[in-house]
Amino acid sequence: MTSTASALWEVREISKAFPGVQALDRVSLALNAGEIHALVGQNGSGKSTLVKCLAGVHQPDGGDIRRLGVVVAMTTPTVARTQGVATIYQEFSLVPTLSVAENIFLGRLPTRARGSVVNWQRMRRESVRTLRELGIEIDPDVIVRRLSVAEQQLIEIAKAISEESTLLVMDEPTAALGLSEARRLQGLIRRLAEQGKAILYISHRIDEVFQVVDRISVLKDGRLAGGGLTPELNEDSVVRMMLGAELKEHYPKQHNATAQPALEVEGLSTDSGIENISFSIHAGEVLGLGGMVGSGRTEIARALFGVDAPTAGTIRLNGTSLHLASPRHAIKAGVALVPENRKADGLFFNFQGPQNITIAGLAALLSGPFLNLGREAKVSQDYFIKLDISRAGLDRTVQFVSGGNQQKIILARWLFAKARLLILDEPTQGVDIGARIEVYRIINELTAMGIAILLISSDYPELLAMSDRIAIVRDKRILQISPSRELSEFRLLEIASRGNQQPQGAFHAS
Amino acid sequence: MRASLSRLRVPILGPILSLIAVGVAVGLTTDRFWLLDNLNNVALQASIVAIVGIGSTLVILTGGIDLSPGSAIALLTMIMAQLIKINGVPVPVAILIVLVLSALLGAFNGLLASYGRIPTFIVTLAAMSIFRGIAFLFNNGSPIFSVSPFLEPLFYGKMLGIALPFFYVLIFYALAWGFLKYTPAGRRIYAIGGNEAAARLSGINVHQTRFMAFVIAGVTAGIGSILMTARLNSGSPNYGVGTELQAIGAAVVGGASLAGGYGHILATMVGAAIIVVVQNGLNLNAVPASWQNITLGGIIALAVFLDMWRSDFGRLAARWFGRLAGRGHSPGGAGRDLPPSG
Numbered sequence: 001m002t003s004t005a006s007a008l009w010e011v012r013e014i015s016k017a018f019p020g021v022q023a024l025d026r027v028s029l030a031l032n033a034g035e036i037h038a039l040v041g042q043n044g045s046g047k048s049t050l051v052k053c054l055a056g057v058h059q060p061d062g063g064d065i066r067r068l069g070v071v072v073a074m075t076t077p078t079v080a081r082t083q084g085v086a087t088i089y090q091e092f093s094l095v096p097t098l099s100v101a102e103n104i105f106l107g108r109l110p111t112r113a114r115g116s117v118v119n120w121q122r123m124r125r126e127s128v129r130t131l132r133e134l135g136i137e138i139d140p141d142v143i144v145r146r147l148s149v150a151e152q153q154l155i156e157i158a159k160a161i162s163e164e165s166t167l168l169v170m171d172e173p174t175a176a177l178g179l180s181e182a183r184r185l186q187g188l189i190r191r192l193a194e195q196g197k198a199i200l201y202i203s204h205r206i207d208e209v210f211q212v213v214d215r216i217s218v219l220k221d222g223r224l225a226g227g228g229l230t231p232e233l234n235e236d237s238v239v240r241m242m243l244g245a246e247l248k249e250h251y252p253k254q255h256n257a258t259a260q261p262a263l264e265v266e267g268l269s270t271d272s273g274i275e276n277i278s279f280s281i282h283a284g285e286v287l288g289l290g291g292m293v294g295s296g297r298t299e300i301a302r303a304l305f306g307v308d309a310p311t312a313g314t315i316r317l318n319g320t321s322l323h324l325a326s327p328r329h330a331i332k333a334g335v336a337l338v339p340e341n342r343k344a345d346g347l348f349f350n351f352q353g354p355q356n357i358t359i360a361g362l363a364a365l366l367s368g369p370f371l372n373l374g375r376e377a378k379v380s381q382d383y384f385i386k387l388d389i390s391r392a393g394l395d396r397t398v399q400f401v402s403g404g405n406q407q408k409i410i411l412a413r414w415l416f417a418k419a420r421l422l423i424l425d426e427p428t429q430g431v432d433i434g435a436r437i438e439v440y441r442i443i444n445e446l447t448a449m450g451i452a453i454l455l456i457s458s459d460y461p462e463l464l465a466m467s468d469r470i471a472i473v474r475d476k477r478i479l480q481i482s483p484s485r486e487l488s489e490f491r492l493l494e495i496a497s498r499g500n501q502q503p504q505g506a507f508h509a510s
Numbered sequence: 511m512r513a514s515l516s517r518l519r520v521p522i523l524g525p526i527l528s529l530i531a532v533g534v535a536v537g538l539t540t541d542r543f544w545l546l547d548n549l550n551n552v553a554l555q556a557s558i559v560a561i562v563g564i565g566s567t568l569v570i571l572t573g574g575i576d577l578s579p580g581s582a583i584a585l586l587t588m589i590m591a592q593l594i595k596i597n598g599v600p601v602p603v604a605i606l607i608v609l610v611l612s613a614l615l616g617a618f619n620g621l622l623a624s625y626g627r628i629p630t631f632i633v634t635l636a637a638m639s640i641f642r643g644i645a646f647l648f649n650n651g652s653p654i655f656s657v658s659p660f661l662e663p664l665f666y667g668k669m670l671g672i673a674l675p676f677f678y679v680l681i682f683y684a685l686a687w688g689f690l691k692y693t694p695a696g697r698r699i700y701a702i703g704g705n706e707a708a709a710r711l712s713g714i715n716v717h718q719t720r721f722m723a724f725v726i727a728g729v730t731a732g733i734g735s736i737l738m739t740a741r742l743n744s745g746s747p748n749y750g751v752g753t754e755l756q757a758i759g760a761a762v763v764g765g766a767s768l769a770g771g772y773g774h775i776l777a778t779m780v781g782a783a784i785i786v787v788v789q790n791g792l793n794l795n796a797v798p799a800s801w802q803n804i805t806l807g808g809i810i811a812l813a814v815f816l817d818m819w820r821s822d823f824g825r826l827a828a829r830w831f832g833r834l835a836g837r838g839h840s841p842g843g844a845g846r847d848l849p850p851s852g
Contacts (some may be wrong), residue, residue, distance in 0.1 A: 116663030305711075345711055350704035350771035359701055360712040362694040370692040413712070 007066075008033040008198045009085075009167045014063035016049055023049040023172035025222040026063065031167060031198040036189060038201045038209040038230075041219035041242055042432035047202050050219070051171050053086040054200070056080030067166070086160040090172045090430075091356060094144050094152055094159070101127035104159045130158050134188060150181035157188065168192060168202045172430065178292045178458045179493060186212045186474040206235050206433075207461060218242055242433060252437065253467035254444040257285035263421050265304070268313035272299045273476045277313070279472035281421070286443065288455045288467030288484060291496045294411050296476035297456050301423045304339045304454065306330035317421060331360060336419035338410050340426040340456075342403075347411045353393035353401070355381035356409050361417035383412040387442055403434020422446060423454045428462060440466060460489045474498050525764050525780035532784055536791030543794060546669040550673065552739070552783075552790045557675035560782035562753055563760035564686045565616075565727025568779045570761050571690075572723045573703040573770025574623060574630030579731035579757055581641035582615050583750030586735035588645045591654035592743025594661075601660045609732050615641065616728015639756070645747035653746035657739065665740040675737065679779065682733065686775045699723055703770030705720070755806060759785050762813040785809065794832035 005031035016024040024046045031037050041047050052058040054065065056074035064071045064086035072076060080087070094103050101123050102109075110122040127140035136154045144152060153173065161168060170189070189212070203209050210230060217227035218241040226235075252470065260283045268277040274296050281287045289297045302308045304315065306324030315322045317333055319332050324330045327337070339345035348356050357380050358365055365371045365379075384394060387408045393401040398409060407427060414422055424443070424469040428436045443466060446452060453490040457463040463470065466485050471481045472495045479495060537543045562579050569576040590608045593599040599607070615637070648654075667674045688709040690696035696717045701709045710716050734753065739745055762779030766773025788809060790801045 324687055328713045328715060337711055339711060344705075345707045348701055348704040348708055348771070350700060355697070355700075359697070359709075359714070362697060366694070370688075371694060371697065373692070417713075 008068065009094070010066040010069070011050070011054070011062050011205070012066060014053055014060045014065070016046075016058060016060050020498075022222050024060070027219065027222070027224050029200075029217055029224075031200055032215075033166075033196045033198055034193050035215055036193050036199040036201055036213040038208065038213040038216045039219060040203060040206065040209060040216060040238060041225075042434055045219040045242070046222040047173065047219055049222075051087065051089075051169055051202060052201075053167055054080065054085055056085075056169070077164045081162075082164065084164045084166040085169060086162065086165040086167065087169045088156050088160045088171065088173060092152055093157055094155060096145035097143065099141050099143055100131075100138055100147075100155055100158075102119060103144055103155055104130060104140070106159065113307060127158075130161075134158055134161070136188075148181075150177050150185070153177060153181075153185060154188065161192070165197065167198045167200065169202075171202045173201070174203070174205070179460060180292055182208070198322055206238055209238075210235060239433065251462070252440055253294040253465055254448065255468060256444070256447035256450075257468045258450065260282045262318055262450075263304075263454075264314075264316040266314050266316075268300075268303060268315065269311050270299065270303045270308040271311060272302065272308045274299045274303060275476055277303075277478055279471055279478060279481055280303060280452060283450040283452055284447040285469070286447060286455050286467045287481075288457065288470040289473055290460070290463055290470050290492050291473035295473045296486070296495065297312070297473050298425070299476060300473065301337065301425060301454065301456060302419070304330070304423060305335055331417065331419075334418065334420035335423070336360070336414040336417065336421070337423045338407075338414065338425060338427055340429065342406055342410060347398050347406055349397055349399045351395055352395055353384065353389065353409055356398055357412045357416050360413050364416070374503060379416065380412075383415065386445075387412055388438060402435065404431045404438060407431055407435070407439055408442065411439070411446075416448070419451065421452045421454065423456070425456045426458065427455070428457070430458065436462075455474065460492055464492065516824045520668070520782065522662050522774060522777050525777045525784065526764070529780050529787065530636050531785050532787050533790075536794070538789055539791060540794040543791065548790070550597050552786055554675055555671060555790070556783045557784040558734045558737050558741075559753065559760055559786055560679050561682050561730055561737070562757040563729035563730075563764075563778045563782050564682060564775065565723075566684075566754070566757040567761040567764070567766055567773060567775055568690075568699060568723045569727050570766045570768060571699050571703045571770060571773055572720050573706065574720065574723070575634065575768070576619065576630065576640055576727050576757065577634040577754050577758075578619060578637035579727065579734065580750035580755075581638045581645070582612065582728065582731040583735040583738055583753055584747050585615070585641045585645040586612055587739045587745035587749050588648040588654065588747055589745070590739045593650050595654055595657045596649075601658055605736055607734055609729060610731020612728045612735065613725050614728070615731070617721070618727040619728065623724060624717035624720040642747060648745075648747070651747055652818030653744055653748070654692045655743065655744045656686070658819070661740040661743050665737055667726070678733075678737070682730070683776060685778050690775055695719070695722060698744065700771055703760055703772075705771070730776065752803070752806070755810065756782070756785055759806060759810045759813070762810055762817065765817065767817055768814060837845035 009031040011027060011029040012027055013026045014024055015022070015026055027046070027050060029037070034191050035458055039050065049058060053060045054074065056079050059075070065074060066072065072083050074083065074085070086253060095106065098106070105123050110126065111117060111120045112119045124140055131138060131140060134154070134157065136158060138147065138151055138155065144155060147155065174183060177185060188202070189199055201209070213230055215227070215229050216233055216238060218225045218238060220242060240475050261280045262283040263281040265280065266278045269275050275301060279287065288299065291297050299308065303310055304324070306327050306329050309325065315324065317335065322333050324335070326335065348359065351359070354376050358376050362371065365376050380394065383389065384391060388407045389408045389412070390401050393405055398406055401409070415426045428439050431439060443453060455463065455467055464487060467484045469481055470484045470487055470492065472479045472492065474496055542548055565579065566576055586608050589611060590604050593604040593607060594601060619633050619637050622628050623630045626633070665675060669677060690699065698709070698714050701714055702716050702719050706716055733749070738749055741750070760781035761773060761778045762768065762781070763784050764774065764777030764779070766778065777840070785806065788805060790800055792805060
């Protein structure tokens with residue numbers, strides 16, 4: 001049943017087509033007051049389009065949106081907002097150089113009675129009230145740039161929500177967050193639901209959805225593929241609805257670790273705060289780095305990639321001592337980084353797939369002083385076939401391929417550049433489940449070739465399943481290194497968060 | 511193969527059609543446009559803009575901008591004239607010296623813009639003022655006329671009945687095209703303009719690449735200054751005023767994106783022709799010089815507007831604008847509905 005008389009918000013038979021794609025095909029959803037409703041589906045299944053129809057960014061071709069049974073036309077984002085729809089997008093819309101209060105009131109700054117002069121007192125007072133209502137303990141005068149990603153996410157919510165908001169739409173709200181930050185955010189969402197708001201929660205992460213929401217709807221190829229109350233469903237059934245086919249295994253892990261050490265780090269310290277870090281990764285091994293956001297995982301990766309210069313300690317790769325003054329030196333030595341933010345730090349949107357693949361290893365394409373473009377086309381084609389990358393990326397710029405294919409193109413880049421140590425920073429973030437498995441398969445292939453992998457992931461099931469061993473990081477130190485089969489998600493979380501005195505559900509500006 | 515063909519065809523086709531349209535339009539306003547003498551004049555005029563435009567395009571591809579070539583031309587014509595007429599240096603030697611100096615001027619910009627981390631706009635705005643200032647230090651700021659009888663044939667001479675500048679343009683554009691398409695350095699120029707952070711993480715020496723683009727831009731301005739000296743058989747601190755704008759205009763009218771990373775070098779050549787044809791049309795219709803400046807500025811603004819409207823730059827700008835207006839971001843861009851990228 002999709003329509004109930006009591007539904008606070010209702011999407012009825014909405015359709016939306018783009019040139020060549022039926023993005024939404026008669027989708028209906030009932031969003032009840034006090035209920036957290038998850039919308040899941042693969043990339044391109046129509047989730048974002050539905051969000052944009054609700055937010056007034058897109059106009060549906062057919063169907064309508066109703067509030068308490070009355071049709072509401074979301075003609076512009078401003079209209080949607082005043083009608084009570086608060087939308088939080090995956091990418092932040094905060095201005096980093098302004099204060100928390102200014103960001104919350106951006107575009108609707110309170111002014112003094114007659115003129116166009118900002119009423120700072122009122123803005124501050126109302127910010128404090130908004131933040132307090134949401135249980136966010138952040139000083140409204142702090143400049144947003146100084147906040148952590150998790151805190152910025154909360155400000156994003158404070159900004160989107162207003163007194164009139166009755167529907168909160170969140171697109172992948174936990175994508176950039178570590179586990180404990182995600183938990184706090186989910187606590188906040190729950191409180192908002194308890195205030196009687198309807199919540200639409202978009203997510204890639206099925207396990208998370210099951211912990212958080214009351215009701216799940218699954219989109220596939222623009223159609224509603226199924227759904228129901230959370231207790232009536234299980235992860236397998238939802239994944240099946242998303243894929244339209246049975247999924248054999250979530251994590252196709254192969255154990256390819258050899259006895260030969262590839263990377264040996266001893267007593268490494270840097271100015272960014274990591275202290276006396278020692279570990280090794282064998283050829284073909286995946287070493288997972290477990291820990292909270294801010295624990296020092298990123299700093300370890302930065303030191304290995306030559307971003308932060310070491311103040312003490314040694315790094316050896318295949319027996320050779322490395323002096324990594326810059327990423328360029330690291331790459332020359334065979335160290336590669338697949339960055340967390342592949343759009344900002346990984347991809348060249350002005351290049352097609354082949355140029356994106358070869359850019360880190362142009363020397364291998366040289367015939368005399370010139371690039372052999374024929375060879376470039378050929379090797380790229382080989383990688384496209386080997387890694388099963390969508391052929392659309394061969395002669396189109398990479399902005400037109402999906403997140404999973406983009407990630408595979410970056411992995412192909414480092415295969416081509418003959419990396420010996422690959423640092424994967426959140427490699428499956430924002431990647432849909434089908435492509436995630438592809439990424440895991442590629443990890444297997446890389447390790448089978450003897451490449452050592454340092455895996456950073458906030459997705460603990462993934463980290464546990466794909467790593468051979470896991471180093472748990474906290475307070476810029478490695479606490480322990482153990483085979484991943486000896487750890488559980490619970491145990492990992494317990495060690496990583498031990499001694500953490502921050503109260504649950506409250507936030508402090510740093 | 512098919513991909514590379516279409517890549518070549520599409521970016522050039524638009525500018526060529528625009529050139530034809532502009533030519534037809536100018537031809538309608540005056541009978542004199544299509545006269546052989548006039549077309550010859552247009553081609554000669556366009557040659558200098560086109561060659562300077564090579565450097566401007568390279569810098570724009572890296573995501574920067576070069577405002578200094580007009581002033582560099584003034585300075586270098588003065589140095590060349592002084593060397594030949596006052597110091598008695600033979601013309602070929604003077605040309606070599608000017609080329610070396612032009613590379614140094616480019617290196618000055620390049621050093622500050624890359625290793626000095628100053629925005630290219632600021633660096634070259636400063637250089638624009640500095641270079642022209644130095645030009646006035648020569649010969650008490652007076653032009654040097656009648657430099658050498660060997661100079662004018664370099665510009666007005668003909669080979670097989672075709673004016674020499676035609677060959678110069680052809681040669682330098684062939685070199686620039688090959689450089690951008692077939693060398694790692696050329697590829698890196700596109701890479702740092704497309705995504706500087708990703709370029710750094712891919713092992714590209716961003717500073718070195720940007721530096722090199724500026725050195726090349728210096729040299730193409732140097733070649734322009736040699737042609738200018740030859741054409742007018744003189745050097746003057748007042749030469750080259752507005753040349754940087756014409757050269758940037760050529761790149762932008764040719765479709766290069768000021769955000770960097772997008773643009774085709776051969777399209778700049780067509781862009782140079784478009785700009786010169788428009789100016790020639792205004793000349794033939796006896797439009798005052800002030801209106802010509804207004805028109806040039808208008809063409810550049812229009813080209814950038816069209817570029818923003820259709821390209822990623824537009825999506826970027828729309829998002830910034832969206833953020834400022836507090837509407838969140840709209841990846842659909844400037845009012846267009848795009849299919850989801852998944």
